[in-house]
Amino acid sequence: LFSATAADASRCANDGYDIVRNISEVEQGSFGRFGLSHATLAGAVLHGLKEVEVWFTTVAPGVGTPIHRHSSEEVFVILKGSGTLYIGSSANSDQDHPGTPQEYPVFANSTFHVAGGVVHQVRNTNEHEDLQCLVAISRPPMKMFMYKDWFTPHTAAKMVFPMFWDERCYEPEETKDEL
Amino acid sequence: LFSATAADASRCANDGYDIVRNISEVEQGSFGRFGLSHATLAGAVLHGLKEVEVWFTTVAPGVGTPIHRHSSEEVFVILKGSGTLYIGSSANSDQDHPGTPQEYPVFANSTFHVAGGVVHQVRNTNEHEDLQCLVAISRPPMKMFMYKDWFTPHTAAKMVFPMFWDERCYEPEETKDEL
Ligand SMILES: [Zn+2]
Ligand SMILES: [Zn+2]
Numbered sequence: 096l097f098s099a100t101a102a103d104a105s106r107c108a109n110d111g112y113d114i115v116r117n118i119s120e121v122e123q124g125s126f127g128r129f130g131l132s133h134a135t136l137a138g139a140v141l142h143g144l145k146e147v148e149v150w151f152t153t154v155a156p157g158v159g160t161p162i163h164r165h166s167s168e169e170v171f172v173i174l175k176g177s178g179t180l181y182i183g184s185s186a187n188s189d190q191d192h193p194g195t196p197q198e199y200p201v202f203a204n205s206t207f208h209v210a211g212g213v214v215h216q217v218r219n220t221n222e223h224e225d226l227q228c229l230v231a232i233s234r235p236p237m238k239m240f241m242y243k244d245w246f247t248p249h250t251a252a253k254m255v256f257p258m259f260w261d262e263r264c265y266e267p268e269e270t271k272d273e274l
Numbered sequence: 275l276f277s278a279t280a281a282d283a284s285r286c287a288n289d290g291y292d293i294v295r296n297i298s299e300v301e302q303g304s305f306g307r308f309g310l311s312h313a314t315l316a317g318a319v320l321h322g323l324k325e326v327e328v329w330f331t332t333v334a335p336g337v338g339t340p341i342h343r344h345s346s347e348e349v350f351v352i353l354k355g356s357g358t359l360y361i362g363s364s365a366n367s368d369q370d371h372p373g374t375p376q377e378y379p380v381f382a383n384s385t386f387h388v389a390g391g392v393v394h395q396v397r398n399t400n401e402h403e404d405l406q407c408l409v410a411i412s413r414p415p416m417k418m419f420m421y422k423d424w425f426t427p428h429t430a431a432k433m434v435f436p437m438f439w440d441e442r443c444y445e446p447e448e449t450k451d452e453l
């Protein structure tokens with residue numbers, strides 16, 4: 096497994112990446128998520144980071160992230176476009192479901208963060224422009240819990256792990272230990 | 275201490291910040307560091323984050339960060355300008371000092387990361403333009419070790435904690451426990 100083919104190596108960087116990388120040359124993908132374009136700029140699965148990961152994400156007009164939570168802390172910086180941040184209750188609160196969310200406009204050159212466990216969604220509610228942002232998360236790789244809607248019980252949220260973009264290159268620790 | 279004056283609250287945000295913040299309205303400061311302009315977009319001391327922190331940093335032509343290390347992992351995204359990344363040895367390596375560093379050009383729309391313990395410096399080596407970047411670090415607040423030069427022994431690096439920009443608002447845990 097450590098002698099990956101050239102084709103593998105180009106997509107599962109591990110030690111095979113440049114120290115300084117041109118973001119416009121970092122491969123973006125939609126990973127089966129309509130209207131989403133994602134690139135991991137520096138992360139756990141591709142670059143061996145253990146504590147922080149940074150994403151470059153583009154969301155098409157009308158599209159949004161799933162309604163979701165994760166124990167990772169998350170910081171957004173909006174580079175282009177505008178949209179809406181929706182914040183529901185935390186899975187660590189007394190409420191058994193997220194509930195009708197608070198809504199906050201987000202815009203180019205704005206920043207916000209989401210604490211661990213808080214149910215949230217970011218939508219591109221601007222019909223005319225892509226929403227482009229940088230996202231920093233703690234404790235990668237992320238384990239996400241997706242909600243069907245804001246009234247789905249926290250306990251019924253569906254786990255996604257590894258994340259869509261980590262699926263191809265993620266190797267469980269157990270597999271590594273066997274080598 | 276929890277009923278801070280309005281003046282305190284405006285500089286030590288704690289719970290007093292907007293959920294979505296306009297980056298151009300976030301107070302930047304040089305904190306006695308010539309040629310440096312720093313704003314913490316989301317962090318431990320100001321916003322109560324525990325696992326990740328994001329900075330917006332501008333470095334004037336000819337100016338650089340100290341030669342330094344920290345156990346935090348660090349990811350840079352260069353927004354504007356260009357410069358040079360210098361990478362020496364890790365304090366966790368066999369070498370007792372950083373040594374002559376490797377040099378890498380950095381440029382607008384580039385990204386790179388620095389592993390915990392690795393001695394590094396980022397300099398604006400472009401005479402004509404500011405270097406502007408976003409920096410994500412893990413495990414805030416950061417504890418930094420500064421080197422006089424690349425031949426300073428790792429053991430002689432000088433600890434800086436709290437960081438220059440955290441000094442005014444940082445409260446040691448002990449103080450909180452006494453309340
Ligand atoms: Zn999220
Ligand atoms: Zn650093």
